[in-house]
Amino acid sequence: MSTSFAHKLAVGLCVLYLVAIAVVWHMGTKFAHREAEALLKSAQQDLFVTLNDYLDHLLVANALKIIDQCGTYEAAAKADLAEYCKTYGFDEINVVDTNGIEIASTVPIIVGKDMHRHPLTAEFLRLLDGVTMVHTQKLRPSVSEPDKRFKYCGVAFKQGRGFIQVGYEEEHFKRGFPIIFRTLTQSWRIGHKGYYVFANAETNAVVSEPQNRVGLTLSDLGFDVKSIPDDENTTFRQVLPGKICCVCRSTIFAGHRLIAIVPQNEYQRNVALFALLYAVILFLFLAFLTSMLFGAAKSNEQLKASIKERQERMRKEMQVAKTIQASALPCVFPPYPNILEFDIFAQMKTAKQVGGDFYDFFFLDNDHIAFLIADVSGKGIPAAMFMMTAKTTIRSIASSSNAPADILAKANARLAENNEADMFVTVWLGILDPKTGILTYANAGHNFPLIKRADKSIEWIRSKPSLVLAAMPEAKYKSFETTLHPGDALILYTDGVTEAVNPALELFGEKRLEESVAKSSSHFCSDIEADVMKFADGAEQADDMTMLTLKYRGAPVTHEQTFSVTLATMPDISNFLGDTLHSSNCPQKFVSELQIANDEIVSNIIKFSGASKMTLRIDHVPVVNIWRISYIDDGMAWNPMTVAEPDTTIPMEDRPTRGLGVLLYKKLADQVRYVRENDQNVIQLRKTLRS
Amino acid sequence: MEINKTQEGSKLNIALVGRLDTVTSPQLQEVLDSSLNGVTELVFDFAKLDYISSAGLRVLLATNKKMVKAGKMIIRNVNDVVQEVFDMTGFADILNIE
Numbered sequence: 082m083s084t085s086f087a088h089k090l091a092v093g094l095c096v097l098y099l100v101a102i103a104v105v106w107h108m109g110t111k112f113a114h115r116e117a118e119a120l121l122k123s124a125q126q127d128l129f130v131t132l133n134d135y136l137d138h139l140l141v142a143n144a145l146k147i148i149d150q151c152g153t154y155e156a157a158a159k160a161d162l163a164e165y166c167k168t169y170g171f172d173e174i175n176v177v178d179t180n181g182i183e184i185a186s187t188v189p190i191i192v193g194k195d196m197h198r199h200p201l202t203a204e205f206l207r208l209l210d211g212v213t214m215v216h217t218q219k220l221r222p223s224v225s226e227p228d229k230r231f232k233y234c235g236v237a238f239k240q241g242r243g244f245i246q247v248g249y250e251e252e253h254f255k256r257g258f259p260i261i262f263r264t265l266t267q268s269w270r271i272g273h274k275g276y277y278v279f280a281n282a283e284t285n286a287v288v289s290e291p292q293n294r295v296g297l298t299l300s301d302l303g304f305d306v307k308s309i310p311d312d313e314n315t316t317f318r319q320v321l322p323g324k325i326c327c328v329c330r331s332t333i334f335a336g337h338r339l340i341a342i343v344p345q346n347e348y349q350r351n352v353a354l355f356a357l358l359y360a361v362i363l364f365l366f367l368a369f370l371t372s373m374l375f376g377a378a379k380s381n382e383q384l385k386a387s388i389k390e391r392q393e394r395m396r397k398e399m400q401v402a403k404t405i406q407a408s409a410l411p412c413v414f415p416p417y418p419n420i421l422e423f424d425i426f427a428q429m430k431t432a433k434q435v436g437g438d439f440y441d442f443f444f445l446d447n448d449h450i451a452f453l454i455a456d457v458s459g460k461g462i463p464a465a466m467f468m469m470t471a472k473t474t475i476r477s478i479a480s481s482s483n484a485p486a487d488i489l490a491k492a493n494a495r496l497a498e499n500n501e502a503d504m505f506v507t508v509w510l511g512i513l514d515p516k517t518g519i520l521t522y523a524n525a526g527h528n529f530p531l532i533k534r535a536d537k538s539i540e541w542i543r544s545k546p547s548l549v550l551a552a553m554p555e556a557k558y559k560s561f562e563t564t565l566h567p568g569d570a571l572i573l574y575t576d577g578v579t580e581a582v583n584p585a586l587e588l589f590g591e592k593r594l595e596e597s598v599a600k601s602s603s604h605f606c607s608d609i610e611a612d613v614m615k616f617a618d619g620a621e622q623a624d625d626m627t628m629l630t631l632k633y634r635g636a637p638v639t640h641e642q643t644f645s646v647t648l649a650t651m652p653d654i655s656n657f658l659g660d661t662l663h664s665s666n667c668p669q670k671f672v673s674e675l676q677i678a679n680d681e682i683v684s685n686i687i688k689f690s691g692a693s694k695m696t697l698r699i700d701h702v703p704v705v706n707i708w709r710i711s712y713i714d715d716g717m718a719w720n721p722m723t724v725a726e727p728d729t730t731i732p733m734e735d736r737p738t739r740g741l742g743v744l745l746y747k748k749l750a751d752q753v754r755y756v757r758e759n760d761q762n763v764i765q766l767r768k769t770l771r772s
Numbered sequence: 773m774e775i776n777k778t779q780e781g782s783k784l785n786i787a788l789v790g791r792l793d794t795v796t797s798p799q800l801q802e803v804l805d806s807s808l809n810g811v812t813e814l815v816f817d818f819a820k821l822d823y824i825s826s827a828g829l830r831v832l833l834a835t836n837k838k839m840v841k842a843g844k845m846i847i848r849n850v851n852d853v854v855q856e857v858f859d860m861t862g863f864a865d866i867l868n869i870e
Binding site for chain 2: 651680741744
């Protein structure tokens, strides 16, 4: 996985993390809210139960006192019930006999009524069973006075022989409740921070509250009274002073509003704690996960980087090997500009992989030039290394012999010796005597070269090839001989040329090579290469393409004469030159140009060199119409080329005329060369007569 | 080298036959030195001049300087070698060649 993907993943995980926290917070809050609600509900219930119990207790306790005092229902019936009411705070007392008849009551119309008459009153009849001693009821409308609400309680006489029923009227309660609330619930708490507030249902005046702010209204405490629902089963919110958000439930009880309150932070704190814990755990998990992902991404990146690095290194090594290979070959052309008898040109076009082709040429002595082309088996760096070895081996051995077969045999012995990699090399070696044109050669398994003769005919040199070099130390080699005539061109090549393929997998072949050579007039190597590329038509080059061309021009015709260095001999020198040129039918313009150059050179020799004698030598290579004119004088060392040329853009009046002559003959000749040789100045002009 | 002079009043015609080089330039210089008095127009005819070398150019240069002050100098009928030399040395821009 890439680093950028890992980054995106990390970002995604962070977002997910935050979302998860938010969800957990929200759900936790909701959950806690419900918890608070449940807490409130149970708190409410607790309150009810407590209040009811208290009231019951109160009623029962007082009623028992009456039971004790009277002893029987008959006595109770005769007692002053009104008095008892006053004493014990009851609003109603009824005495019931064993038949369930109310025989006495503070309410006259009740007397004589049967408790069986109404389900609510009939409940109390159980007190006659002798077992049930006490029975209480919730606040309810009175049967006889339905618009008033009463709470009744019944206590039985011994053995169930009648009972008394006492009742409190709600109004009575109402008045008494504030004190009850305060006493009972002052210190009550809901949870940690929750509490109760009691207020008068009509006036909303507070009757009990933890901070004892009695007398204030609910609004004063900060309640939004209008938003308090009447339904006792609804949870609602209030924002109290101090921005305390609370969850509340409200009930009406005995004319009073009971509000149970839980501040939000009561449960929020738990949510916060939980969310924090969750956040920490999740964070640790995600941190672990991302570090693993990054680790994977990083190691993936590292792997990719190291693969790339290795590829790059290999490519660079290949590049270096190619450069070494290429730089080992002579690549300056023409290699012997001062040699007129022949010209050599060679090129190598490498395939993608480093190959093992090479060529070489060198003078064995003044009279012999050796040249060769070779192809090492295999590709890559081992082939390149073997190529270097083969090249230097052949060169060093050639310095001790003139015969190609001999050179190859010795080279083969040496190369085969330490050939552990079982490499071999094909070689075609030729040795030419430029004066005569005689060429001796030997072939170690290499492609046959061809000669394009001066008359444009093509001749293949198909000698029986000997074994490739470095295969077997005892292999034998044979020399052959042929003659080159002025105007002949010998073309050597490697199989990268003849075995070049096109998309249809056809080979370039010898026939096409011959056609190429026949078409080409002068630039054989580049013309053949162009033809091969055209033939290949985009197919990839599989092998190095190497070619070497030797154009034989023949020994030049030389005319030479020595003159004494005086003004008087100048006409003779000029005439000698003119006659020689005319004898070869040079056009007058060509002759005049050379005669002007001659005039400049000779006059400078006379003026400046202090020479006494001067030889004028004229070399002519008819095949290519090259004329080389050499002036050799015995004067002091002086290089005319170092004279600065006049600036022909300066106005005439200001221009020095000193270097005018040098300027002139430099321009009139194709090439000018100066060398100090054998204590003599040699100035050479070269000029080709072009048709 | 042959030097053929013809004079018409203050106009002097000089035709050269052969080559104007190191050997022959002094010869021309001599002739000019003695012939240019009172000449306001000098005309060279190079129809039979084979070629000219830098020695000849120097003579022409010096003569041109003189004649430009005295009148004018014209060169006629140069062959292609002579023109080539004039072009190569920049003399083509200086001399009055017709």
